[in-house]
Amino acid sequence: MQNRSAAKTIDGRGDAAGLLQATIDNFPGGICVLDNDLTMLVTNRKFYELLDLSEDMFPVGSNLEGVFRYNAHRGEYGPGDPEEKVRERLSHVRRFEEHRFDREVGTGLIIEMRSAAKPGGGSVLTYLDVTVNRRAEQALLKHKETLEELVLRRTEEIERQAEELRRLLDQERHINELQRQFVTMTSHEFRTPLAIIDGAAQRLQRRRHAVTSEFVEEKAGLIRSAVSRMVDLMESFLSAGRIEHGNMTYEFRACSLREILERCVARQQSISANHRFHLELNSLPPVVVADTVAMEQVFTNLFSNAVKYAPASPDIYIAGYSEAGGAFVTVTDTGVGIDTDDLPRMFQRYFRARSSTGIAGTGIGLNLVKQIIEAHEGNISLESRKGHGSTFTVSLPLINPMLTAAGRGEAKAG
């Protein structure tokens, strides 16, 4: 509107002021035109309706400050000093700058309020009911957020499931690989003594017409030691099976650990002529409470391991002593040793250390040893350095609590 005479009509037809009023009254939003001293020059019905004001209280010609004060006092501008709120609004509106904001009024409507500078000073304020739009936008936003959260949650869940699946699959693969190795190595372990027995028998057959008694004696010795190796192997498998199914029974009785150790060393020495066993057993307690057969299995396993994993280091050290209510036996070899990474898994069934590559074994021996020792309320620990050898330390309590508990000198593991 260039002309200061408010509104123009074609050929002066009609009443310009009346037409203007009709136009602004039928405008779907509220309108309030202010002079530069904030006097309300023009208003429409919608203005009063949207702001919930009475036209009688704030007719054209009154000052907007009155509206501010009225609103401030009825709490439209929130808590706080009403006069302070009025001052804030006055200083804001007096800048006559273009601005736009939403306000939720006391009636619950959301009103978009705009201000535009009026040519010649003052401003035009317009008010639009945007309740439906804003509520829809909010709902949409909320919905979007909910959806995003849902998607995020589902994605996380799927990722977690995928991770779990991967883990299980890896585990499955690992177990399959261990079992495959176990089957291969078990076959290998049985075939080796069988090869000795069969080889010795074949040699006897070939010389049947010119055989000396020494020859027979030597070959029979080979056969017998191979058979006892197979029996040990079988016993290990049977015990492992019994332990797995909770069927292992122990007969706890007072026995001499020293005698057990000496028997096992003698047996091992007879099949490992190249190794030297150094025994230091003088400070062992005279008596422990244990299952003799199971203990022999423990030390047979530990001694044969010491020999097996130290093919080029002939010295094996076995020391026994008592300390802090327990009997301790250490078995030390200076053989291939174990990688630090492998140490925590050494007593796991079927596990074989990387340094055992090329050395036959099934991976059940140490697991069996640990289970037997634990059934005796004892402990087994391991120290090792790759390339320098290993030390296994077995400890047994001097008074076996299971003996006391079982009362009959017999207990069941499980």
Added chain:
Amino acid sequence: MITILCVEDEDDIRNLLVEEISEAGFTTFEATNGKQALELIIRKWPDIVVCDITMPEMNGHQLFAEIQMNHEQLANIPFIFLTALSDKDNMVTALKAGAADYLTKPVDFDLLMAKIQGCVARLENDRKMGRVF
């Protein structure tokens, strides 16, 4: 004189093999693992190697591969693997790599000696034809 190297970490098995093979008129050497065997092969240049697989230090597969890769002049020495590993994977690995044969323990000595005689026959034929290495 045909010389045969027996590579075997199990003393009892190695002793029986050496007894059997030397009684058949061959000169034998012994090694208890792949590393020892490699040294002996380089030093003594045997005609045939009878070799275990599962051994400490260096196993039979590794020994054979080492000779094929880094000792060209020795690569034609026939290897007869004699092992307690009866699975197909190990057999395939050895035969693919060029092993003369793969026998599993326990082995029939007649069969082992027949395989050795077969290698000897081929060697003698090669020598007659002037294909001496």
